Amino acid sequence: MPLPHLTPLPARHPASCASLSLSLLSLLDRVLPAPPSLTLSIGSGPGLLEALFLNAYPARAAIGPIISLYGVEVASSTTVNRFLPERNALEVAGTWAVAREAEEARGLMFVYPRQKGLIQTYLHKGTGVSVVVWIGPRCDVEEMTEPLRNWGVEDGDICGEGLVEDGEAVLVFRKSDGIQT
Template sequence: MEPPRLSDTPRRYPDFCLSISTRLTWTLTNILTSACSRPNAPNYNLILSIGSGSGLLEAHLQSLWSSRQSNNLCIEGVEVRTAEEAPPVNRYLSEEQYTTVRGTFEISPRLKGASALIFVYPREPGLIHRYLQAAGRDMTSPLRAVVWLGPKADWDSFAECLRDVPGFGPVEIPTNVTCGLVEYEMMGLIRRLPLPGLPGS
């Protein structure tokens, strides 16, 4: 299905919880491109969006990235099922662009190859904690950045998950005007720190 067109003004869509805009897609693109740029960086950086729902944001990101000549980002959605009999909610991503996990307790096996994680309106802090724990145990993990998008009212519950993550810098909070969200939503993110003596590593 073709996703609805976006504008520079953030707005909500019936099948997606987050307000999105062209500014948001460009902000995420710049953040992820910067985080994944380093010496000996791979030609392909997998961005994993956990709880992708209808896939609206992910479809717009992939469309933008595919239009750029120097792009090395590719996104996949992970649908988190709420019940075994629940029907799939993905509408905008092809079968190759998304996978499904049985619930918030299950980690996507695609985490092993992910350069960045995006969480949009996650249901519980434990979900982020489990992904970061799993990535932390994997010494070969290519993870470079983690982005949280959700309501400001939920931030206090989720902020702790992103603080003091080994190997990552402090939490960054771009302004709503900068990142293209409505007033009551926000973005929080962390990026991997360079290794000593290897700038941008």
């Protein structure tokens, strides 16, 4: 499927929970670990955000056989992923399941997660993770980012100003033991 054209201002797209913008993609490129380090995008759905990110920053798509970004989504009887190249897509058995690649991930991105327990499990399994990006509704910030606040330190005041639409937030957390990407 063709990718939509983004602008610096956030806009809604039918295939994405989060509003999308060039500014959001730029932030992700700045804060997520550089290739060849692995980042997992949990809750990728049809893969639009991830496909736009890889399209804007093609060096993140792959370095030879090494994949540096996977979109992770729950397996379904119908294909959920419509935008992300298959080599960048992972499926898990259920909303509770963690991709085995979490053990080698250095970055995590949660897009509209529904269970804070899943965030906790990814942080537990991903012992090498040094940065996490959380994107979701502002009304969920306190509850859903509790595990992230226990794990690390919020990096500045990135709350979606100009990155996503009103009512949404983008937060960046770094591991509190001083590990930087």
